[in-house]
Amino acid sequence: MKELSLNILDVAENSVKAGASLTQILVTERNRVLTIEIIDDGCGMSEDVVRSVTDPFYTTRTTRSVGMGVPLLKLACEQTEGTLTIESVTEEVDPERHGTHLTATFNMDHIDFTPLGDVSSTVLTLIQGHPDTDFLFQHKTDRGVVKLDTRELREVLEDVPLNSYDVMEWVGAYLREQYEELS
Secondary structure, eight states: OOSHHHHHHHHHHHHHHTTOSEEEEEEEEETTEEEEEEEEOSSOOOHHHHHHTTSTTOOSOSSOSOOOHHHHHHHHHHHTTOOEEEEEEOTTTOSSSOEEEEEEEEETTSTTOOOOOOHHHHHHHHHHHOTTSEEEEEEEETTEEEEEEHHHHHHHHTTSOTTSHHHHHHHHHHHHHHHHHHO
């Protein structure tokens, strides 16, 4: 993929498909290392699935026989001397604390580092496509933090759908404004 934001979109979509009510997207830039964490409270994956999910010829989809999202993310990490780890607990094992935690690290100074890209559009796309799912997005840098929590929006908006035009316009402007303050 040309931008890591597309990998984030792919993994977060998997979280929604796994029944997550909350998906956290945490991006941290520190000491020229980019860390992306995607944490969900979905149904989780068995140990066998966690071991297999980085294999491009493994997928839970019935529409095609390969799944490239996580394997491509792992490759992007490893090309920069970074790492990809996945921890998951199934709902059957722990009905209270189930879900998946993916952590990807990248050396930002490596020649093969893939740029983060337009992560604001990724967040907007997730909210637009899944207005009943909550997302916590946070991007920490040395210059400051960009944050959006749809749970906070729901408290203020009450019965207004998150994917309504006015809300989506406001969210886009809110994220842009926060990123401009970091510049």
